[in-house]
Amino acid sequence: VSISWQLILLSLAYVGVLFVIAWHGDRNTSSFGGSRSARWVYPLSIGVYATSWTYYGAVGSAANHGWEFLPIYLGPILVFVFGWPVLAKFNAVVKTHRIGSLADFMSARYGRSQPLAVLTTVVALLGTIPYIALQLKAVGQTFNIMAGSPTGIEPEIFDTAFFTAVFLTIFAILFGTRLPGQRRDSNRGMMIAIAFESVVKLIAFVLVGLFCTFELYDGFDNLFNLARQDPQVASVFSTDFSQWALVTQLLLASLAIICLPRQFHVTFVESPDEERYRNNARWFFPLYLLGFVIFVVPIAAAGLLKFGGLAPPDAFVLLLPMAFDNEPLAALAFLGGLSAATGMILVSTLALAIMVANEILLPLMFRSSPEELRQRQDLSWIMVMVRRLCIVGIMSLAWLYYQSATNERSLASIGLVAFVAAAQFAPALLGGLYWRQANRYGAMAGMLIGLLSWALMLVWPEMQAEHIETVQQFVPLPADPLTNGVLLSLGLNILTYIAISLATTSRLVDRVQAATFVDLMPTNSKAGRYLKENLRIDDLTTLASRFIGSERVQSIIETYALEHQIRQLNEKDPAPAELIAAVESILAQEIGYTSARLVIRSASRGRRIHLGELVSLVDEASMLARQNQELLRKAIEHLPQGISVIDQNQKLVAWNHRYEELFGYPDELLTVGRSVADLFRHNASQGVISGFNSDEQIEHALQKRLDHLNRGSAYRRESILSSGITLEIIGEPMPNGGYVTSYSDISSYKEAEAALRESEQAIRVYTDNVPAMIAYVDRDYRIQFINKAFERTMRVWREQVIGRPNKEIFTEAEYEARIPYLKRAFEGRRQRFDVSIDRAGEHREFEALYVPHRTENGDVQGIFVLYQDVTDRNQAKRGLETANETLEARVDERTEELQAANEALEAENIRRAATEKALTEAMQATEQANLSKTRFLAAASHDLLQPLNAARLFTTSLAERATTDEVRELTDHLEGALSSAENLISTLLEISKLDAGALRAEPKTFALTELFGQLSQEFQLIAEQRDIRFKAKSRDVIVHTDPKLLRRVLQNFLSNALRYTEPHGQVLFAIRTFGPDIRIEVWDTGIGMHPDDLPSIFDEFKRLSEGIQTEKKGLGLGLSISKRICDLLGLRLTVHSHPGTGSRFAITLPRSAGQPEPLNKRQSPRGQLLTQPL
Structure with a gap:
């Protein structure tokens, strides 16, 4: 079995192991947060940060630029060690608001803004899809290197990246998409598989590092001493590290933990519920990264000492074990790189699919889908299918980008550019967590400005080389392009974010959401510090029941007992700290976080207090809550729309007089705590809402309404009451459950809209049947109306033109020609002139008429434009004149020319x-x-x-x-x-015999393996004498040709390969199959030839450059004879070579299906064996 198929089988086996691990994880009934393995699964899953960039690219960066790789590891380590309170608050916000993605966080924080969520999704796609394609590229390149190509440029027999994408798509669909009801534990199996991959890549990297350090160079001291003695290696690691570059890369790596979609997903969305398991990541993940940091430099130094500049540094992790024939370690290193790439692809694809499905596709479906889709009670299967289609689409886009991209930059450089794109989320994320005044307008504006700067400074290649001096004339930036891009994009992002947020007025929902995010404190054991042993379980139950009800408190206690495997709690025992923290979190949702903390602290001070005092405090907080409710009622009373507020239990909380007036409710019906179902039944029974003929229809419609409220999604619809009033109803869900609904009377607007639509339709009927072009231009030179003739002539659609400036419709020359007439028309003077228009290769002539449109006071507010087509009339006129004047002269001229x-x-x-x-x-x-x-x-x-x-x-x-x-x-x-x-x-x-045709081929059917084996044995001895590594890879194939002449050609190729290869070099003699054909190849790592010299090497007496073994010089005739023999046998001869990288000579011939004949022990043409290179 060839090495390629061994790799394929190894990869398939590894993917199969991942499938088994994920399947077992999904079948495990214990919750992800409560299982013992969660303490290790969670921090290991965060290890998805270590992609092929940090696995391969960090070594390549160290080999090329010395210590510049270090900030990529140092940034996350500093964040987890010193910035843990920020991560803890992110986790608390995500858990409290049940946030499912990065875009969901943006939308929830900034007033449930869907445009902001869509923008976040688009930016995430722009920054992540090229990075996914990079992982596919890394898989394909490492597969080729492992397949045995000496130079790493061997063409692929099949597309490795394509099959990788297919398997990962299937994996993500099977283990990354579940029904919405399974959301909290839906991806448990995938996270366990990701954690397993993190273990594999760390073990593989560490073992390669140990092999390079102790097996090859006897320890760190010996390795670093040799590195210091080598000028090339010493110069790399002695390069001064730019402070700007250090700060820039450190900033990017630090922000990546919260800004990259995949890191946000594994760090916060998929984090376990119990904080003690999350806290393990604070020390474990930095240690995990240190495992990589320790061996990056030893591997890079060993690679430079071994290969110099002849091998790609990004592949040192693979090439070093291969160079020393350590095949098991090379296979493990390959699996480590495969784990690094596939882990990133899986989590990134899943995170992007969730964002695209939830923020773009599903809202579009519900807005544009038929009514029967809206009426379906169970949409879970549709949601799952949409998410799975998103996974397929995202993976397809990444693979297409990988196929079309020609960029050959290193892994580290592409990764940094992708980090900059993701870093544009940082101001909105961190500001939304700590700055109360931040709003959606500032977040969107800052993100757009940052993204535009990122595209200009880093994505647009010309900006770095040709326009950097122009930029520095206005902004004093460092010379490093990456630093320029980071400083400019993030700086403008932050300034715009702050300025727009301060300059604009936040909506009520923005302020409400800001308070819930900024005031939220991470759930931890602080509550237990106030407790000591003064607050018992029954006291806590009595206290919390006044706010959230006894049933809800009992449910919290039962959940706590179940999670901690406690059969029964004694009400007289002190309340555990974790139980108090859970109750405090629920209280915060009802009375606010400040009040909840005040209640718990007052109840749990280190002195004995009477329960009556605690009850008085609770009553005071309840009165304050009622006062806040009254303030809310007064605030909404003066709004022109009808307003109603319901809680998470579908109970009426607040309303205004306009709401009562629109529906005609009796006074006794509207009370706090009234069920929405009672209000709906009243409206239906009184005929306020029409269309119901029976109680069954009313109950069916009510159930649909309640199901919609339970889903907690925003909605907008119009409804016509029995009184004829048309209402626009807008519902917005509240963060902790419940709805705020507004009812606007738009009857007059609808009547005016209908009248305007009817009038406009009549005007269009008249103007669309006029053959002349008609348009209307306002004072800003914007087109506000066109007819059908205008669309046909200008090759535009009405929707594309309305509202656009005049100069965007016409060409620059056409617009400049019309400017004088437009100015005079807006001065009030009618204009008539001739003009021509060229569209789609057709030239037309028009007589134009500009008529000013005056207001009652005589001001010109627009222009009526009329274009009459006079092309045919003018052409007929000119043709008649020309025919009369030049007909006779043209006849004489044509006769003479003929x-x-x-x-x-x-x-x-x-x-x-x-x-x-x-x-x-x-x-x-x-x-x-x-x-x-x-x-x-x-x-x-x-x-x-x-x-x-x-x-x-x-x-x-x-x-x-x-x-x-x-x-x-x-x-x-x-x-x-x-x-x-x-x-x-x-x-x-x-x-002369070949040229004269005297030499005849004697083809026969034979097994190529026999001839291949004879040649391999002969030249293996010669290679050993010259200290050259000779490899032979055969295939069992049957061919039909002259074996003697074929042997002559292959002898010449092998002789030249050994002649021009240095000692310790490599020569590969291989047979490859390509469908019905086979190709015999001879690869060497010799001195190589320039591509421009290849066409002349088959000329007589044309000698190659003198090689290494010069005891017998060639005559310059061997390749000429080989070319003539190949032409005689009808074989295709190809050569590929580059100076310094070696050469490849290949012969392509068809397979044969005949019965093979035996060969003699030694076959040479006419009994003559060529032993010297020609």
Whole structure:
């Protein structure tokens, strides 16, 4: 089995292991947060940060730029060690608000803004899809390297990246999409698989580092001493590290933990519920990254010492074990890189799919779908299918980007650019967590400005090289392009975010959401610090029941007992700290976080207090809550719309007089705590809401309404009451459950809209049937109306034109020609002029009329434009005039031109005939001369060989009779000279036979393995003598050709390969299959040739550059003979070579289905074996 198929089987087996792990994790009934393995699964899953960038690219960055790789690891370590309170608050916000993605966080914080969520999703796609494609590229390249290509440029037999994308798509669909009801534990199996991959890549990297450090160089000291002695290695690690670059990369790496969609997903969305498991990540994840940091430099130094500049540094992790024939370690290193790439692809694809489905596709479906889709009670399956289609689409986009991209930058540089795109989320994320005044307008504006700056400074290549000086004239930025891009994009992002937030007024929902995010404190054991042993379970129950009800408190206690495996709690026992924290979190949702903390602290001070005092405090807080409710009622009372507020239990909380007036509710019906169901039934029974003929229909409609409220999604609809009033109803869900609904009377607006629509329709009927172009232009030169003739002539659609400036519809020349007439028309003067329009290769002429549109006071507010097509009229007029004036002159002119053309044609025919005759005679003479030359060479070579053979006999006789060393040395030199002359004459004789057609091929059907084995044995000995590594890779194939001549060609290729390869180099002799054909290849890592010299190497006496082994120089005829033999046998000969990287000679021939014949032990053409390179 070839190495390629071994790799395929190994990869499939590894993917199968991942499937089994994920399947087992999903079948485990224990919750992700409560299982013992969660303490390790969660921090290990955060290890998805270590992609192929940090696995391969960090070593490449160290080999190219020294210590510049360090900030990529140092940033996350500093965040987890010193910034843990920020991460804890993120976790608390995500858990409290049940946030499912990065875009969901943005939307929830900034007033449930869907445009902001869509923008976040689009930016995440722009920054992540190229990075996913990068992982696919890394998988494909490492597969090729492992497949055995000495130079790493071997073409792929099949698309490794494609099959990787297919398997990962299936994996993400199976283990990354579940029904909404399974949300909290839906991805448990995938997270366990990601954690397993983190273990694999760390073990693989550490083992490679240990191998390089202790197996190859006997420890760190020896390795670093050798590195310091090597000028190339020492110069790399002694390079000064730019402070700007350090700060920039450190900032990017720190922000990546919260800004990258995949890191946000694993760190916060998929985090376990119990804080003690989350806290393990604070020390475990930095230690995990340190495991990589320790061995990056040793691997890079070992790679530079071994390969110098001849191997790609990004592949040192694979190439070092391969170079020393440690195949198990190389396979493990390959699996580590595969884990690094696939883990990132899986989590990133899942995070993006959630964002695209929830923020773009599903809202579009509910807005544009048929009514029956809206009425379906169970949409879970549709939601799952949409998410799965998103996974397929995202993976397809990444694979297409990988196929089309030609960028060959290193892994580290592409990763940093992707980090900058994700970093644009940082101001909105961190500001939303700590700054109460931040709003949606500032977040969107800042993100857009930052994204535009990122595109100009980093994505647009010309900006870095050609326009950086122009930028620095206005902004004093450092010279490093990455630093420039980071400083400019993040700086403008932050400034715009702050300025727009301060300059705009936040909506009520923005302020409400800001308070819930900014005031929220991480859930931890602080409550337990206030407790000591003063607050018992029954006291806590009595306290909390006054706010949230006894049933809800009992549910919290039962959940706590179940999670901690406690059969029964004694009400007289002190309340555990974790139970108090859970109750405090629920209280915060009802009375606010400040009040909840005040209640718990007052109840749990280190002194004995009476329960009556605690009840008084609770009553005071309840009164304060009622006062806040009254303030809310007064605030909404003065709004022109009807307003109603319901809680999470579908109970009425607040309303205003306009709401009561619109629906005509009796006074006794509207009370705090009234069920929405009672209000709906009243409206239906009183005929306020029409369309119901029975109680069953009312109950069915009510159930649909309640189901919609339970889903907690925003909605907007219009409803016509029985009184004829048309209402616009807008519902917005509140963060902790419940709805705020507004009811606006839009009856007059609807009537005006209908009248306007009817009037506009009538005008369009008239104008669309007019053949002339009609348009209307306002004072800003914007087009506000066009008819059908305008659309046909200008090749535009009405929707594309309305509201756009005049200069965007016409070309620059057309617009400049109309400017004087437009100005005079807006001065109040009617304009008539001729104009031409060219569209789609058609030229039309018009008579234009501009008529000013005046208001009652005489001001010009617009222009009526009329274009009458006069093309046919003008053409007929010009044609008639031209025909009358020039008809006779044109006839005479055409006659003279025709006569001259005939004469010139006759002369040209005579010249061509003479030229063809001379060319034919010259070709015949050339062919006769070539034939004579070939015959002469054949005859001369044959006649010259006879005296040379006689001379060799005399030389042999003389050597036998020699009595002194001087005479023997002289006879040896004479023997060598005669052998060289005989070899040259024999070669010339063979060329002459080939040119004269005297040499005939004798094809036969045989197994190529026999000939391949003979050649491999012969040249293996020669390679060992020259200290060259010789590899042979055979295939069982049958061919039909002349084995003697084929052997002659392959001998020449192998001889040249060994001749031009340095000691310790490599020569690969391989057979590859390509469908019905096979290709015999000879690879070497020798000196190589320039591509411009390849066409001439098959000329006679054309010598290659002198090689390493020069004891016998070539004659420059071997490749010429090989080319002639391949032409004789009908074989395709190809050559690929580059200076310094080696060469590849290949012969392509078809397979044969016949019965193979046996070969002799040694097959050479006509019994002659070529042993010297020609």
